Amino acid sequence: MNKETRVGQWVIIGCGVLLLALAGCANSRVETSGESNEYLSSDCFTRPELTPITITDTERNQVSGTTIDLITYDSFLAPEGAFEAFKKETGISVNILLSADTGTMVSQSILTAGDPVADVMFGVDNTFLCRALVNDIFHPFEPSTITELADELKLDPYSRVTPVDYGDICLNYWKDPNNTAPTSIDDLRSSSFTSAFVTQNPETSAPGMGFLLASIAFYGEENWEEFWVDLRKNDVVVRPGWTESYYGDFISGGGERTIVTSYSTSPVAEYVYAATPVDEPPTGIIKDSCFRSIEFAGVLHGTDHPIASAMLIEFLTSVDFQEQIPDTNFVLPANMNAVIPDVFLQFMPDEILPVTVSPEAIEENRDRWTERWTEIVLR
Amino acid sequence: MSYAKRKWNKNYKENRNSGSSIFTLTSITVIGIFFSVFYFFPLGKLLRYGLSASTLIDVYGSTAIWKIIWFTFWQATLSTLLSLLLGTFVANTVTRLRFRGQSFLRVLSTIPFVLPTVVVSSAFISVNKLFRLDGTIFSLEASALGIIMAHAFFNTAIVVRTVGGWWSQLKDEPEHAARTLGSGPVKAFMHVTLPRLKPALLASASLTFLFSFTSFGVILLLGGLRKSTIETEIWRYATQRTDIKTAAALGIAQLVIVILMLIINGNLRARHATNELGAGFRPHAKPLNARPHMLRITSGVFLVISFFGLPLLLLFERSIKTTTGYSFAYYKQIFTGNQSERFKVFATKEAIWNSITWALIAMFVATVLGYFAANLMTHSSKRLSKTADTLLLLPLGTSGVLIGFGILIALNATPVDFRSKWWIVPLAQAMIGVGFVARIVSTAIRGIDPQLKDAAKILGASNNQVWRNIDLPIISRSLVAGAAFSFAIAIGEFGATAFLTRPQRPTIPTTIFNLLGRPGAETFGMAMALSVILAAVTGVSIAILDRTGSVISRDT
Numbered sequence: 001m002n003k004e005t006r007v008g009q010w011v012i013i014g015c016g017v018l019l020l021a022l023a024g025c026a027n028s029r030v031e032t033s034g035e036s037n038e039y040l041s042s043d044c045f046t047r048p049e050l051t052p053i054t055i056t057d058t059e060r061n062q063v064s065g066t067t068i069d070l071i072t073y074d075s076f077l078a079p080e081g082a083f084e085a086f087k088k089e090t091g092i093s094v095n096i097l098l099s100a101d102t103g104t105m106v107s108q109s110i111l112t113a114g115d116p117v118a119d120v121m122f123g124v125d126n127t128f129l130c131r132a133l134v135n136d137i138f139h140p141f142e143p144s145t146i147t148e149l150a151d152e153l154k155l156d157p158y159s160r161v162t163p164v165d166y167g168d169i170c171l172n173y174w175k176d177p178n179n180t181a182p183t184s185i186d187d188l189r190s191s192s193f194t195s196a197f198v199t200q201n202p203e204t205s206a207p208g209m210g211f212l213l214a215s216i217a218f219y220g221e222e223n224w225e226e227f228w229v230d231l232r233k234n235d236v237v238v239r240p241g242w243t244e245s246y247y248g249d250f251i252s253g254g255g256e257r258t259i260v261t262s263y264s265t266s267p268v269a270e271y272v273y274a275a276t277p278v279d280e281p282p283t284g285i286i287k288d289s290c291f292r293s294i295e296f297a298g299v300l301h302g303t304d305h306p307i308a309s310a311m312l313i314e315f316l317t318s319v320d321f322q323e324q325i326p327d328t329n330f331v332l333p334a335n336m337n338a339v340i341p342d343v344f345l346q347f348m349p350d351e352i353l354p355v356t357v358s359p360e361a362i363e364e365n366r367d368r369w370t371e372r373w374t375e376i377v378l379r
Numbered sequence: 380m381s382y383a384k385r386k387w388n389k390n391y392k393e394n395r396n397s398g399s400s401i402f403t404l405t406s407i408t409v410i411g412i413f414f415s416v417f418y419f420f421p422l423g424k425l426l427r428y429g430l431s432a433s434t435l436i437d438v439y440g441s442t443a444i445w446k447i448i449w450f451t452f453w454q455a456t457l458s459t460l461l462s463l464l465l466g467t468f469v470a471n472t473v474t475r476l477r478f479r480g481q482s483f484l485r486v487l488s489t490i491p492f493v494l495p496t497v498v499v500s501s502a503f504i505s506v507n508k509l510f511r512l513d514g515t516i517f518s519l520e521a522s523a524l525g526i527i528m529a530h531a532f533f534n535t536a537i538v539v540r541t542v543g544g545w546w547s548q549l550k551d552e553p554e555h556a557a558r559t560l561g562s563g564p565v566k567a568f569m570h571v572t573l574p575r576l577k578p579a580l581l582a583s584a585s586l587t588f589l590f591s592f593t594s595f596g597v598i599l600l601l602g603g604l605r606k607s608t609i610e611t612e613i614w615r616y617a618t619q620r621t622d623i624k625t626a627a628a629l630g631i632a633q634l635v636i637v638i639l640m641l642i643i644n645g646n647l648r649a650r651h652a653t654n655e656l657g658a659g660f661r662p663h664a665k666p667l668n669a670r671p672h673m674l675r676i677t678s679g680v681f682l683v684i685s686f687f688g689l690p691l692l693l694l695f696e697r698s699i700k701t702t703t704g705y706s707f708a709y710y711k712q713i714f715t716g717n718q719s720e721r722f723k724v725f726a727t728k729e730a731i732w733n734s735i736t737w738a739l740i741a742m743f744v745a746t747v748l749g750y751f752a753a754n755l756m757t758h759s760s761k762r763l764s765k766t767a768d769t770l771l772l773l774p775l776g777t778s779g780v781l782i783g784f785g786i787l788i789a790l791n792a793t794p795v796d797f798r799s800k801w802w803i804v805p806l807a808q809a810m811i812g813v814g815f816v817a818r819i820v821s822t823a824i825r826g827i828d829p830q831l832k833d834a835a836k837i838l839g840a841s842n843n844q845v846w847r848n849i850d851l852p853i854i855s856r857s858l859v860a861g862a863a864f865s866f867a868i869a870i871g872e873f874g875a876t877a878f879l880t881r882p883q884r885p886t887i888p889t890t891i892f893n894l895l896g897r898p899g900a901e902t903f904g905m906a907m908a909l910s911v912i913l914a915a916v917t918g919v920s921i922a923i924l925d926r927t928g929s930v931i932s933r934d935t
Contacts, residue, residue: 074892075893096882096883097799097881098883098889099880100618103619104619107618107619107623107784108784108787111784111788112788201603203615203619204619240599241497241600243895243896244497244500244501246898247895248501248504252900262898272899330897
């Protein structure tokens with residue numbers, strides 16, 4: 001190697017370092033918030049300093065013509081014509097932005113707290129709620145629809161977030177007249193269900209996380225690890241995401257496994273999206289295996305359009321919108337006045353008793369639980 | 380390289396660049412602004428936000444991280460070697476020889492590059508089931524072997540195109556001389572051909588390595604977090620744990636390794652530089668149907684069909700398999716105007732259109748900028764060319780999460796908030812594409828035989844004529860190859876895009892993702908059909924580009 005190339009190397013390294021340093025120094029505004037990145041657990045529901053948004057009738061008319069951004073997770077599908085109806089009613093245009101999964105969306109919003117990418121966020125769930133609240137990414141607002149929403153879904157007493165929909169993460173099983181159907185989460189340990197179960201990694205999948213939480217709530221902090229030790233012995237298969245497990249291993253997607261972690265509405269979807277019409281869904285639900293997932297919307301703190309954003313929250317929780325979301329996203333409306341489509345009433349099991357784990361407990365223990373889980377199931 | 384030749388080259392290069400200082404200045408400005416805005420500034424800001432001495436000590440003080448770094452490194456190295464081996468073999472068949480259906484095979488070997496990871500990994504898992512490999516050492520699931528095979532499946536296309544393009548413009552005489560003097564075909568290849576292919580091999584090796592090094596979907600889907608790489612750990616900490624500090628600390632390891640690899644690669648390329656590319660040398664002007672070539676053709680065709688074709692065939696089979704037997708029902712469902720109510724929400728036709736326009740924009744930006752960048756990479760000033768060579772490939776070797784998160788905190792300048800604009804996505808894709816175009820084009824520019832140009836000048840050709848008749852044909856071929864890749868990168872949507880906020884404009888990959896997110900035989904079938912359409916759209920686009928490329932170089 002000649003001298004010239006060696007000098008060249010150092011020039012390259014020097015340039016790279018210099019450019020990075022320059023870029024970093026160019027704006028020191030985020031520096032101060034650098035340390036606030038660390039969140040303190042179990043302080044989710046302390047009173048926020050921001051005063052809630054209120055809307056007067058004149059303000060309502062003034063915002064006509066504005067455009068606001070709604071950020072949501074990547075698998076959300078907007079009901080056809082829903083936001084056009086909102087525009088017709090209020091004059092506000094909604095531009096939908098898609099982030100990745102819920103965890104990524106919340107992390108992105110924490111990174112941009114106070115200077116948000118969008119005006120409203122929809123889709124933060126109860127497993128990430130505490131992290132979002134502790135980092136002050138929302139501006140409090142109590143919509144006029146609040147009295148119509150189910151009380152058990154309103155987790156934040158200060159209305160920084162408003163519940164929009166809920167659904168249960170449950171074990172689904174394939175109905176087979178020749179075999180006995182599983183009736184309890186505890187059946188998964190039995191030898192009659194060896195090599196029958198496929199689930200998802202809680203670090204990469206929301207239903208995977210939901211079922212881990214369901215098992216922790218069901219067996220308690222002392223016994224949940226034992227349950228997963230038994231599942232491993234019973235040849236559980238773990239996939240990174242719902243799609244790979246449902247379409248790769250579950251019998252309905254062409255696999256061989258008969259039990260899968262999915263949603264309480266999955267049998268309804270099996271019925272609706274059946275290739276040839278069926279009389280009833282080919283799958284059923286194990287009723288004691290469910291974890292309740294609640295999805296919230298909130299006005300992002302720092303928005304330039306607080307009034308229009310607040311009006312969007314009212315729209316998202318209004319009966320009109322609420323009646324459209326089951327069909328497109330297979331979740332249930334938070335608004336009790338919303339009529340649930342017949343097909344859901346017909347094929348959703350009625351006596352589900354979903355467990356809940358408080359957002360504080362989830363935030364406080366999440367990393368420890370997933371690490372223990374990884375240790376037991378994967379290593 | 381002899382002293383005389385080096386001196387000669389130097390004079391020639393100075394001569395070449397003497398009149399184009401304005402062009403160089405423009406290149407530096409355009410490329411500098413683009414990369415500063417979309418790479419250096421966002422990444423620097425994120426590192427500044429996240430990095431702290433104590434986290435660095437914590438992260439690099441644990442043994443776990445060194446295991447992850449080591450695994451990331453060796454899986455990328457083996458993936459690269461396997462891609463080079465397969466790619467060279469395939470390139471020999473699809474560009475060196477001439478037979479019917481050759482261009483079809485060349486397109487076929489490129490298609491895997493764009494397929495959604497989730498579709499490919501499901502094909503791999505079914506191969507695993509088909510041959511009952513689970514539990515054996517050949518298992519493709521949750522194993523390093525599966526990861527390496529998948530990387531080779533995706534990245535062999537890079538080698539085929541880069542090495543193939545170079546090979547087709549090499550003169551045949553040295554091989555003929557070797558064979559005449561008594562060397563066997565293997566010996567002739569090892570001692571004569573291989574050394575002459577080195578520039579192209581090294582160029583594609585660096586691209587393949589960077590792709591395997593920062594690969595995300597393959598590691599997650601086939602490794603299932605049992606195997607972690609630096610990239611999947613960055614993703615886990617940044618997105619699922621909101622621990623930007625640890626993610627930034629891990630990003631440093633990526634940067635250091637990538638910079639070191641690029642420097643080593645650059646030095647190797649400098650040492651093995653050859654310039655003997657000449658347009659007009661068309662070694663395969665007549666079909667090679669003689670018996671000795673039949674074996675080469677058959678084995679090459681067999682490899683392409685079995686390695687690249689089989690998973691695609693499996694995919695196609697799934698897309699036409701309905702509960703009532705084989706039919707094109709799912710395709711009809713995608714294209715009919717009056718879709719049933721339950722499928723309206725997926726907007727499949729719109730997605731196809733969006734994907735194509737989106738990819739064309741990214742391709743255009745990447746090709747134009749890539750040409751500027753290639754000009755810098757081949758500049759007579761060694762300092763400038765080496766800096767450009769390393770810096771422009773850095774984005775390919777940097778975590779998409781870190782760039783995406785960096786863009787979110789960096790590009791919020793008023794009055795325009797870039798972050799929520801629709802064009803940020805094709806621009807981010809173009810950034811990955813620029814590195815590609817630049818590397819392929821600069822390899823070709825460096826390979827142009829200076830004596831050829833000299834001869835033309837002595838015979839009275841003007842500078843303009845020399846450029847049009849010698850430079851342009853070679854550059855245009857490589858530009859087309861680069862354009863094809865930047866199109867493929869954009870239509871397959873990998874890189875930083877998954878971690879940027881994007882407007883809700885459905886594209887083929889996002890629609891496949893949404894379809895696969897809902898239970899039901901019908902949604903699955905439509906997702907498979909859309910994957911086949913993605914493969915077909917890509918195939919047709921690349922075939923058109925190939926044709927355009929050969930038309931340009933033939934006309935001149």
